[in-house]
Amino acid sequence: MSETAAVILAAGKGTRMRSDLPKVLHPLAGQPMIGHVLAALGPLELGRTVVVVGPDMDDVAAAVAPHPTVVQPGQNGTGDAVKAARAALAGADGTVLIVFGDTPLLRSDTLVAMRAAREARPERAVVVLGFRAAEPGGYGRLLLGPDGALTGIVEARDATPQQLEIELCNSGVMAVDGARLFDLLDRIGNDNAKGEYYLTDIVAVAREQGLDCGYIEAAEAELIGVNSRAELARAEAVLQQRLRAAAMEAGATLIDPDSVWLSHDTVLGQDVTVQPNVVFGPGVRVGAAAEIRAFSHIEGAEIAAGAVIGPFARLRPGARIGAEARVGNFVEVKNATLEDGAKANHLSYVGDARVGAGANVGAGTITCNYDGFDKGHTDIGAGAFIGSNSALVAPVKVGDGAIVGAGSTISRDVEADALALTRAKQESHAGWAAEYRARKAATGKGKRKKSG
Ligand code: UD1
Ligand code: MG
Numbered sequence: 001m002s003e004t005a006a007v008i009l010a011a012g013k014g015t016r017m018r019s020d021l022p023k024v025l026h027p028l029a030g031q032p033m034i035g036h037v038l039a040a041l042g043p044l045e046l047g048r049t050v051v052v053v054g055p056d057m058d059d060v061a062a063a064v065a066p067h068p069t070v071v072q073p074g075q076n077g078t079g080d081a082v083k084a085a086r087a088a089l090a091g092a093d094g095t096v097l098i099v100f101g102d103t104p105l106l107r108s109d110t111l112v113a114m115r116a117a118r119e120a121r122p123e124r125a126v127v128v129l130g131f132r133a134a135e136p137g138g139y140g141r142l143l144l145g146p147d148g149a150l151t152g153i154v155e156a157r158d159a160t161p162q163q164l165e166i167e168l169c170n171s172g173v174m175a176v177d178g179a180r181l182f183d184l185l186d187r188i189g190n191d192n193a194k195g196e197y198y199l200t201d202i203v204a205v206a207r208e209q210g211l212d213c214g215y216i217e218a219a220e221a222e223l224i225g226v227n228s229r230a231e232l233a234r235a236e237a238v239l240q241q242r243l244r245a246a247a248m249e250a251g252a253t254l255i256d257p258d259s260v261w262l263s264h265d266t267v268l269g270q271d272v273t274v275q276p277n278v279v280f281g282p283g284v285r286v287g288a289a290a291e292i293r294a295f296s297h298i299e300g301a302e303i304a305a306g307a308v309i310g311p312f313a314r315l316r317p318g319a320r321i322g323a324e325a326r327v328g329n330f331v332e333v334k335n336a337t338l339e340d341g342a343k344a345n346h347l348s349y350v351g352d353a354r355v356g357a358g359a360n361v362g363a364g365t366i367t368c369n370y371d372g373f374d375k376g377h378t379d380i381g382a383g384a385f386i387g388s389n390s391a392l393v394a395p396v397k398v399g400d401g402a403i404v405g406a407g408s409t410i411s412r413d414v415e416a417d418a419l420a421l422t423r424a425k426q427e428s429h430a431g432w433a434a435e436y437r438a439r440k441a442a443t444g445k446g447k448r449k450k451s452g
Contacts, residue, residue: 002094003047004115005178008037008064009081010101011054011072016228022060024101026232029239030263030282032063033226036104036239039264041097043108044115050088051101052081077196078172079188086182093179095119098199100172102226105238110218111173117216118175125180125211126203128153129173131220140170140200142215150213153200157193168215170200171223180211239264252286269305278310283317301333304340322357336367339382353392356382356400364389381416 014023024034031039034051041049051069053060061069072084082098089096095118097111110129118127128150130142136156141163143152153170154163176184181202188201203213224235243262244254251270254260259276266280269288278292281299286292290303293310300317303309306324313327318335321327325338328345336350339357344350346363352375353367365386367378376394380386384398387406392398397413398420404410405421414420440446 002178003092004044004095004097005089005092006041006044006046006049006097006099007082007085007089008034008041008049008051008099008101009078009172010034010057010060011052011075011081011084012102013054013075014102014227017232018229022057023226024060025063026226028104028232028236028264029243030265033104033235034060034064034101036264037099037101037106038064038067040106040108040111041099044097044111046097047092047094048088050085052084075196077190077194078199079185079197079201082199083182083185083197089178089181093177096176096178096181098172098174098176100225103172103223104226105222105224105235105242106173107218107222110216110222113216114173114175117214118177121212123212124214125177125184125206125209126150126213127175128203128213128215129171129223130168130215130217131171131223132167132217133169133220136164136167136169140172141166142168142170144168150203150215151207152204153198155192155194155198155200168217171218172199172225173223174199174202176202180206184209263299275311284315287323350378352376352394353378353380355380356384358382359384359386361386362388362390362406366391368393387421 010024017023025032028036049067051064051067052072053069055071055073068088070084070088072081095115099106114127114129118124133139138156140153140155141159142150143154145151184202184205187205188197190197192198206213221238224231224238226232226235240262244257244260247268248254252268252272252274254274256276260274261279263280263282265282267285269286271289272286274292275294277295279297283300284298286303287305289305290307296310296313298315301315301319303321304323307321308326312329314332316334319333320337322338322340322342324341326343326345327333331344331348334351336353338355341358342355344361348361348365349367351367352369355361359380359382368391369375378392378394379397381398381400383401385403387404389407390404391409393411396410398404399414399416401417402414403419405423408420408422410420
């Protein structure tokens with residue numbers, strides 16, 4: 001079987017983004033746009049994927065590694081861009097899929113269908129992905145012969161008023177016979193409105209050679225091209241809808257789906273409930289039947305079955321929350337493990353720490369993990385009880401079952417089952433407060449003034 005290869009065109013400057021960041025590195029659902037394109041190509045098991053970039057796009061090359069990149073020196077059009085991949089595609093004589101780096105919502109299924117359509121007949125040189133545009137505007141239009149076969153593509157700038165009436169547009173995605181691709185590209189010219197080499201011209205060239213060209217259609221929402229921040233936001237909205245639908249399909253309840261923001265890799269287990277206004281940054285897995293309450297912000301975290309998070313919790317990278325554990329309101333957890341059944345329910349910072357199974361971290365407890373230079377680790381044993389408003393100065397260890405009295409500052413290890421407290425001794429002076437008030441009253445201070 002011949003190898004399928006892919007070319008991703010990403011040499012465009014993306015000037016309309018008005019950004020220092022190359023367009024294809026702008027994130028959608030927590031992943032650079034071009035990462036979504038690579039992910040869509042993933043299931044096709046390609047021999048190679050070559051990314052065409054412009055000069056000075058080393059950060060794009062780094063983002064797509066280990067896939068190779070080739071540099072298109074000038075911006076001479078989509079046809080010229082594919083030509084830049086000639087050497088990198090040497091010997092690729094199966095189907096070559098050509099996709100754009102700025103069309104991130106393309107689905108794997110569509111690409112599979114494109115390849116199948118191309119390979120349906122040996123004389124079929126090119127298959128184009130078309131769509132019916134609500135506003136065809138600047139898109140290229142697919143030209144069909146009387147038999148319905150694809151005869152050419154005309155760019156909007158070069159089209160006649162009659163051709164501009166055509167609703168069937170070119171998405172830019174193509175599947176081309178690799179054995180013929182570069183021969184076709186060598187035959188296109190640049191005698192057009194932009195003076196560029198249009199990839200789209202290979203259709204007419206192939207037809208002149210007596211080769212067969214076809215098209216398939218996909219939904220417009222799948223083919224949103226991102227050229228501006230507004231289009232980036234539109235693409236994000238479509239992607240979020242897809243991710244929410246997939247999460248619900250997999251058995252999670254999203255009480256108010258539209259207010260939950262998911263990352264491309266968020267995994268929600270069966271019977272997870274997510275309350276409104278929750279943000280999942282990249283790298284989050286939530287186990288079965290866990291509950292994520294409103295206004296929580298979670299990234300890089302592993303949450304086990306039956307845990308309850310929030311409302312108003314913040315889990316940062318490296319947070320690992322055990323089964324049935326609880327992280328309550330205004331609690332921040334970073335690079336720390338709460339083992340099964342552990343609780344930190346109110347107003348705490350737990351960073352660089354382990355909280356043993358069933359331990360209770362009282363309200364206002366802070367792990368003092370940073371001394372301005374180094375990070376230290378706090379280890380809280382199973383079943384320990386940390387009294388409210390305690391400071392645990394890392395590195396420090398509280399043994400299993402130990403109790404720390406409220407308001408303590410713990411800077412030395414506490415043995416298992418011990419009580420540790422660092423409070424100043426409490427003094428009590430009987431009647432002092434009443435005497436104090438009487439003394440002040442005699443000076444006339446503190447009396448309620450008459451109004452007016
Ligand atoms: C292209 C198609 C048009 C289609 C539209 C869909 C051509 C000639 N036209 O037009 O039919 O309807 O996409 O969105 O193909 N690029 C390079 N090097 C270049 C030029 C472009 O790598 O020299 C890359 C861009 O980074 C981008 C892609 O190719 O990822 C498309 O380029 P763009 O300039 O946006 O093409 P359109 O004018 O939109
Ligand atoms: Mg475009």
